[in-house]
Amino acid sequence: MVVGDVTTGTDVLVIGGGPGGYVAAIRAAQLGRDVTVVEMDDYGGSCLNHGCIPSKALISVSGLAHRAGEAERMGVYAEPAVDMSAMVGWKDQIVNRLTKGVESLCERAGATLMTGRAEFAGDGEVRVVKAGDGQGSETVSFEHAIVATGSRPVEIPGFGFDGEHVLSSRDALALESVPDRLLIVGAGYIGMELATVFQKVGSDVTVIEQLDGVLPGYEADVTDVVHDRVESLGVDFHFQQTAREWEATDDGLLVWTDSEAEGRAEKRFEADRCLVAVGRQPVTDTLNLAAVDVETDERGFIETDDQARTSVDSVFAVGDVAGEPMLAHKAFAEGEVAAEVIAGEPAALDHQAIPAAVFTDPEIGTVGMTADEAAEAGFDPAVGEMPLRASGRALTLDEREGFVRIVADGETGFVLGGQIVGPEASELVAELALAVEMGATLEDVASTVHVHPTLSEAVHEAAKGARGASIHY
């Protein structure tokens, strides 16, 4: 007998409504495609719901509380009290507003939104499995699919997230009260950002890290500034420690670690809660990728080319699931390219550099090559550096730590990259990113007039410095 072979059809099926997915959906719809977005959770993905946005909300508000209480030398006397649940409530309002915004942007662009978990059901078809109610699933056939399923926090052996003792970053951003003692496993960007937040709102934070420094992957003089600041806030660091096991106690938990360097001597940490922030892994297990032969690499990321295509003609992948760096703005860029390639435009991911930021105190912003990388790549790097203690604007913000560094090709002056550590580094890095992407030279940057008094003058000054023509430093 026949189960009428009726399926819903769509030109472009986007799996996942996070930064990669919703941008792809909107762009594809703008280009006249019939678009369907399938989301199994909330629109906006990790970024809006459990990542960038919620963490930035808490970073702002914890920074505000902290600064107000530390401003005596500027003549302000305050003892701010912190209500964690109100902070989280405020954060949730922002998140809500933004996720609703994403939904309505998709709808206004003309995309059809479906709720459910999409899994490939073979050639040009996915099955959308609906959560809970009624009949199980619906089949959607597609011309092109864009996989944008994102990533989730990695668990370490023995430390499964239970939301009570062992927290993921997602759990930590939704806590209703400030834990007295918070143990954080992992001194990467998530661990460092949240260590700062919780220390500032009154937690006694301890960070353990398997490697021998904070923020692996960044240059030592950059991370030193952050490490010193966070330590001065009262965060206790233990390096070369590997979390091995834990047990619940009456008022929290006990975590044991050991260390190769210290002869495997076991250390013991007591805490009310333990946040594990050791990285993120791609979400592909929901997709039944085997049904379409999409290939993944050894870490589980879907392999894509510079047009976001996978090993299968009709399937694209964007965002975290398509590999490092797992950054929302990379996902935005890939989502647009995937949509444009599907629409037949000659788009490609040929970005010279993808900037990155860490929202610690102070912030880090980087783009392109470091001086070492430039030398390795065969350039003769010219480096200019402007310390923020020489910046009038930094001093008026009561900030003295940090610097702006610009790296250029010594021969031609082309800007190759830059590293910034200091207040608003995440904003300042945009100018360097533009310079790198445009093929601007040091002279171009140095000859552009910058507003005084601003932090951006430090970028200007660093460019001058690299040409041996500093004025203010």
Next chain:
Amino acid sequence: MFEYELPDVGEGVAEGEIVVWHAEPGDHVTEDEVLAEVETDKAVVDLPAPVDGVVAELRADPGDMVPVGDVVVLIDTEADDKDTVDTEADDGSPSAGDTTDTTGAKTAPDTGDTTDAIEGATGQVAENGAAGQVAENGAVEGEVSTASGRVFAPPHVRRVARELGVDIDRVDGSGPGGRLTEADVRATAESGGEETDTVTDSGGDGAAAGVEPGQTAATQENGQHRSAVTPTGTADGTTTDAGAADRDRTLAAPATRGVARELDVDIDEVPTERHRDDEAFVEPEDVRAYAEAQQAAQTADADTASAPAETGSTQTESAVEPVTATAGTETAATTGTETTEADTRTEPYRGIRRTIGDQMAESAFTAPHASHHDTARAGGLVDARERLKQQAEAAGVHLTYMPFVMKAVAAVLPEYPAMNAELDEEAGEIRYHDRYHIGVAVATDAGLMVPVVEDVDRKGLLEVAAEVNDLVERARGRDLAPEELQGSTFTITNFGAIGGEYATPILNHPETGILGLGELTQRPVVESGEVVAAHTLPLSVSIDHRVVDGAVSAGFCNDLKTYLDDPIHLLL
């Protein structure tokens, strides 16, 4: 040499049909790598390679029924595929590609041969091996970008380069420090066109052969553009298009697509004999070979433009060296038979698709079908499910409407024995079943399957629900035992899960009745003279009209409606 006999891939299966090979002679396979898909009664099973080695011979074609125990593939456990390929490529003799080895990895020799074709056409005198070298270097240099991979050009300039098919690494910048402008890219695009003319016109001119590897790639790109605008139907068009495949879909690794873009080749046009999962699969050497063949054809067209017109493939032969022409022609001929006319894709009718088709045909052409359509009020059904859902959930069972309908059908069928029966034509008997085994049609990736819940009348609602859920899940995972797909006495198909109201289900032969369910949703109904919204469930019943009269199916529907409107009747 390892002789691999078809193992018993199911439980007690006597034979299997080869659905598709995933390896071909010359391929290196590793133990447990999937060699083929083999279909038995209802399941498709992967056939893993038993050993490491190189496939020497396939003893069965897709579609063949192979008895268990027959040798299906020979695997050379000593050879190494790298050696094989190298030998063939170095050899470069025309016979390597076109004579004995009809199924094998033909692309390796083809690459060598078509390279020769280009060299021959441009007048370069070179050993086969050396010619191959030149082409190799060209390709490699094209991929490796200049100084540290950094291009100093603003994004919009890079986009223009992509639009014009210009490799930006090869553009000389006129800005400060060599920064690229849009004008630089456009100038390169235009000068690239001139270079093409030089090559084409000069024919045997040695200068053409001296073109730098990088420029070769640029020439090809421009050559491609020109071929695209050449009107088809002229001699030029025919020749140029001869080697082109025309697929809607092509499987290829990202790197391969990169090569295709670089050479400005439409990957759907690249001929290949490789397949993966019934889809054409292209590798980088196929792309390069095709790009080169295309350019050879272009050059050939130019050379023969003034010569007396010749027909078809011989034109290619006359243009290039006779020795190498055979290979070129063969590429064209092979792909010509492999690919189909524009806008149509063919695929073999076999496997589960065929099993379903055969059954449908048997049912439709054996039993005269009659259909009866009606709409049940389903308010009571919706309430009942709503009330029981939580409890079912607590018992670990997800409760859908299906088990209610199954229970209702099992309750009604005893009153209509002709609909729980079958006609045995040979014996001249109608067999009435006293048990109520209900088949549930499930759409799976592989096609329609009908797992069976036995004795629905004797089981509780939860039990039926749990069993249906389990069967459906496993049907989708192709994880059903053959006996779980047999023995139904009546079948239900829930097309309404997808949408729609009425359909005409085909009987699950040799059953005499089948019930199709439309979408359960609110629809306008008339109540006390007013139109109100109410939950309704459209019913579509098909019967074997030899055994069942129309009045019987109407009565069946009427009774069923009573149960669905108020499932409390199930308690009676």
